[in-house]
Amino acid sequence: MIVWLTYAGIGISLVAGLICIVVGFAGKRPSDLTLGVTLLVELYLIVQIVVSIIAPLTGNTATGSVLEYWVYLVSAALLPPLAAGWALLERNSRWSTVILGVVSLAVVVMVYRMDQIWNVQIA
Amino acid sequence: MSNTAPSRSRGLGRVLILVYGLLALAATGRSVYQILADFDKAPLAYVLSALAGTIYIVALIALLVPGRVWYRVAIVTISLELAGVLVVGLLSLFDPILFEATTIWSFFGKGYGFVPLVIPILGLVWLYINRPSGPRAAKAELVTNAAV
Numbered sequence: 001m002i003v004w005l006t007y008a009g010i011g012i013s014l015v016a017g018l019i020c021i022v023v024g025f026a027g028k029r030p031s032d033l034t035l036g037v038t039l040l041v042e043l044y045l046i047v048q049i050v051v052s053i054i055a056p057l058t059g060n061t062a063t064g065s066v067l068e069y070w071v072y073l074v075s076a077a078l079l080p081p082l083a084a085g086w087a088l089l090e091r092n093s094r095w096s097t098v099i100l101g102v103v104s105l106a107v108v109v110m111v112y113r114m115d116q117i118w119n120v121q122i123a
Numbered sequence: 124m125s126n127t128a129p130s131r132s133r134g135l136g137r138v139l140i141l142v143y144g145l146l147a148l149a150a151t152g153r154s155v156y157q158i159l160a161d162f163d164k165a166p167l168a169y170v171l172s173a174l175a176g177t178i179y180i181v182a183l184i185a186l187l188v189p190g191r192v193w194y195r196v197a198i199v200t201i202s203l204e205l206a207g208v209l210v211v212g213l214l215s216l217f218d219p220i221l222f223e224a225t226t227i228w229s230f231f232g233k234g235y236g237f238v239p240l241v242i243p244i245l246g247l248v249w250l251y252i253n254r255p256s257g258p259r260a261a262k263a264e265l266v267t268n269a270a271v
Binding site: 065067068071075079083086090093095096098099102103106109 | 133134135137138141142145148152156160235236
């Protein structure tokens with residue numbers, strides 16, 4: 001993993017999560033803002049996937065379990081689209097916005113764990 | 124506004140369902156991986172994670188599927204889950220070596236932001252709000268009868 005990219009990803013996901021939770025609790029349904037930030041989180045995860053494929057080719061390899069890393073990364077990348085789909089299906093309530101936030105915060109935790117696996121854990 | 128009857132899978136229930144889904148994924152995925160990869164390291168802790176995973180999956184289903192039977196299943200499962208996180212949390216304080224592997228209930232779910240501790244409490248409160256004789260259930264009756 002590339003340090004600044006990881007920090008950027010955690011930052012984007014944390015901000016997205018907080019925005020969606022606050023806006024959701026304020027009673028707003030999913031909107032361009034909340035869906036937009038969720039999309040940004042997904043874009044970061046797609047970039048992370050590409051980087052994770054290329055990095056070992058340039059000598060940047062994981063110290064920990066590659067399998068565990070990829071399980072986290074793929075699961076994380078599936079979450080925002082699934083949450084957005086669910087939120088759009090039932091767009092009539094604030095809770096749909098809140099779940100967008102919960103998913104982004106889950107991504108924060110998962111990216112943090114991925115960083116641990118790549119840089120700290122010994123396989 | 125939709126005119127569907129309020130049930131425990133709507134409203135705040137949606138957030139609970141998502142979190143239980145994530146916890147089920149985390150606990151089951153992690154424990155399958157750990158049991159396959161390092162069972163000798165801490166078999167008790169990993170088996171507990173697998174148990175936790177199963178409980179989360181059942182709780183998830185019980186929150187999603189409507190009906191009184193699943194309502195009761197939800198109460199039992201979520202209570203078991205709360206008991207599990209409290210007992211394992213306490214035991215891991217007294218014997219951290221035995222529970223050293225970060226499993227979902229160790230140290231009251233500390234490794235997962237204490238979500239495993241908070242969410243069953245929220246779940247039980249939500250189930251109470253949605254109890255069959257309660258206000259939300261009465262509202263559901265009203266909507267269903269109005270639609271007939």
